[in-house]
Amino acid sequence: MFYREAGQFKASYAADQQIFPIRQDRIAYYTLLAVAFAAVPMVANEYWMATILIPFLVMSIASLGLNILTGYAGQLSLGTGGFMATGAFAAYKLSTWDIGATFGLAEPMHLHMVFVFLGAGVITAAVGVLFGMPSLRIKGFYLAVATLAAQFFLLWLFNKVPWFTNYSTSGVISAPPRELFPGVVITGPMAHPVTKYLFLLSLVVLLALGAKNIMRCHLGRAWMAIRDMDIAAEIIGIRPMRTKLAAFALSSFYCGIAGAAWAFLYTGSVEPLAFSIEVSFKVLFMIIIGGLGSIMGSFLGAAFITLLPVLLTNGPRLLGLNIPVDIISHLEFMIFGALIIFFLIVEPHGLARLWQIAKEKLRLWPFPY
Template identity: 60%
Template sequence: MFYREAGVFKTTYSDDMALLPIPLDKFFVLSVIAFMVLVVPFIASEYWLESILIPVLILSLAAIGLNILTGYAGQLSLGTGAFMAAGAYLGYKFVTAFPDINIVVGVLVGGLASAMIGAVFGAPSLRIKGFYLAVTTLAAQFFLIWLFTKQPWFVNYSISGVPTAPPREIFGFLVTGAESNETARYLFVLSFVIVFALIARNLTRGRIGRSWMAIRDMDIAAELIGIKPLQTKLSAFAISSFYCGMAGALWAFCYINIVEPSAFDINRSFQILFMIIIGGLGSILGSFLGAAFIFTLPIFLNNAATGLGLEVSTALIRHVEFMIFGAMIIFFLIVEPHGLARMWSIAKEKLRMWPFPY
C-alpha cells in the first residue's frame, strides 16, 4: 500500500471510529469491492468463477464464522462442518417446503437453524475449556452428520439420499442448482459475503465483540466487570453457527449443487480451522486470506507440476502436493504464528515508516 496515515486528523469521535478511518484505505476497499462486483464477472472464465471464486467466497464466510467463535471468543470448535451441514440440510428442507419464498430467506433460515443448534452444542463451553471443549464439539460433528445421513426426512425421502439443490431465481435469474449461470451464482454468493463480512466487522468492534475478546483474554476479569459468561459464550456459538450455516447452505445450493453429507465431514471442520489459523485468528481479513490460501494452494501446486512440464503420475503429484502443503503450513506458523493478516498489518506498519524507520 503506497500511502501514509500521516496528515489524517480526526476532529470527531464519529470520524475516528469509522470502519475505515483512513481515506485511502476506504478508497482501496471500495475499489476492491467494485472490482469484484463489476469487473470480475466479465473477465473471469467459467472455471475461475465455478471452481475457485465461488468456493473461496463461501469458505471465507464459514471461516468468518469460526473466527468469531475461536479467534474472537476464544472457544475452540471442531464442529464447523456439522454446523455447515445443519445450514445446508435445514435450508434445503425450508426451501423445498416453501418453494415460493425467496432463496435469500432460505439461506438465512438455514443459518438461523444452525445458530440454534450451535447454541445447544455450545452449552458445555460454560464448564469446559480449550482442547476439551474442542473434543465436545466433535460430538456435534458426528451426531449431526449421522442424523442427516440416517434420517430420510431431512432429504425429503430422496431415494439416492443426496438430493439435488432446488433451482431458485432472483430477479428472474437462476442462482441455485446445476442449470444456473455461474455469473449469477457468483454474484449471489458475493453479495452474501460482502453484507455479512461487514456485519461481522461491526459486531466484532462493538460491545458484543469486546465482550467476546474479554472472555477470550481473561474470563474471570470479564465476569467481574459484569460481562455474563453464559450469554457471551452462547451468543458467540450462535452467531458463529449462523455464519457457518449460511455458508453450508450456499455450498450445497450454489457450489456442489447437491445436498450431501460428505461435503461437511470432519475434514471440512479441520480445513476451516486451518484457514483461520493460517489467515489470522481474530481478524475478518484473515478469514478471507486463509480461505484463499488453503483452497488455492493445492490447485496451484497441482498446476505448477504440469506447468513445469514434469511427467509424473497423478498419485505422485497428489502426495507431493500434501507434503509441500504441510511444509508450507509449518513454515508459515513458525515465521508468523499470528497468520497472514498479521503479516499484512506488519507490512503496513513498516511501510508507514519507510524509508526512514527511525
C-alpha cells in the same frame, strides 16, 4: 511515500471510529469492491468462477464464522463441518417446503432464496447454541474434542434420517432451481456462474460488514474479554453463559449460511459426507493461517487454503513434470503439511499480522528513521 495519514484530521467521534480511518485504506477498499463486483465478472471465465472464486467466497463465510467463535471468543471448535451440513440441509428443507400446500393455497409457493439462506442460518444458530451448552463447563482442548461430538452426530443424523433428504434414495440433496428476481435464476443447474458469484459476493460483503461491526460493539468486546481470561471477564460483569452462547449462535449462523451456499451455489448437489471432519480442519487452518481474531485474516486464510490445492495439482503439470497421480496426491499431503508448519513458524499470528507489519513499514518508507 503514498501511504501517509498526515494531514487527515478527524473532526468528529464518528470519523475517528470508522472502520477505515485512513483515507488510502478506504480508497483501496472501495476499489477492491468495484473490481470484485464489476471487473471480475467480465474478465473471469466460467472455470475460474466455479472452481476458484465461488469456493473461496463460500469458505471465507465459514472461516468468518469460526473466527468469531475461536478467534474472538476463544472457544476452540472442530464442529464446523457439522454446522455447515446443518445449514445445507436446513436450506434444502426450507427451499423445498411448499408453503402453498401447508396453508391450503391453490398454487404451490416457495420461500424466497434470501429467506431460505437466512432461515438456514437461524436454524444452524439454534443447533449451535445446543452444542455450545457444554462450553459453559468444558474448556480448551476438552471443548475441542467435545465439539467433535456435534460433527459426527449431525452427519450421522443427516445420513440416517431420510426426512432430511426428502426420502431420496441416494441420500444426496440437489438444489432446486429458484429465482432471485423474476428471470434471474441463482440456484439449480440452469443458473449462470456469474449470477451465483454476484449473489454470493453480496452475501459475503454484508456478512463481513456485519461481523466487523459486531466485533466493534459491546458484544465483540465481551467476547474478547472472555477469550483473554474468562474468570476476570466474569468478575467485571460479563455474563459468561449469555456471551459464550451468543458466540456459538452467531458463529453457527455464519457456518450455516456457508453450508447453504456450498450446497446451493457451489456444488449444486451435496451429500452429508462432503462436510466431513476434513472440512472442519480446513476451516480451522484458514483462520490460523489467516490470523486469529481478524476479519481480514479470515479472507486471507480462505484464499490461501483454497488456492493451495489448485496450485499443487496444476503446478507440476505447468512445470512440465510428469508424475503419477497417486504420487502427486501423496506429495500434496506432504507439501500441505510442510507449508502449514512453515507458516506457523514464520508468523504464528497469521497472514493478517504480516499485512499489518507491511502497512507499518509502508508508512515509514522510504525513510525508516
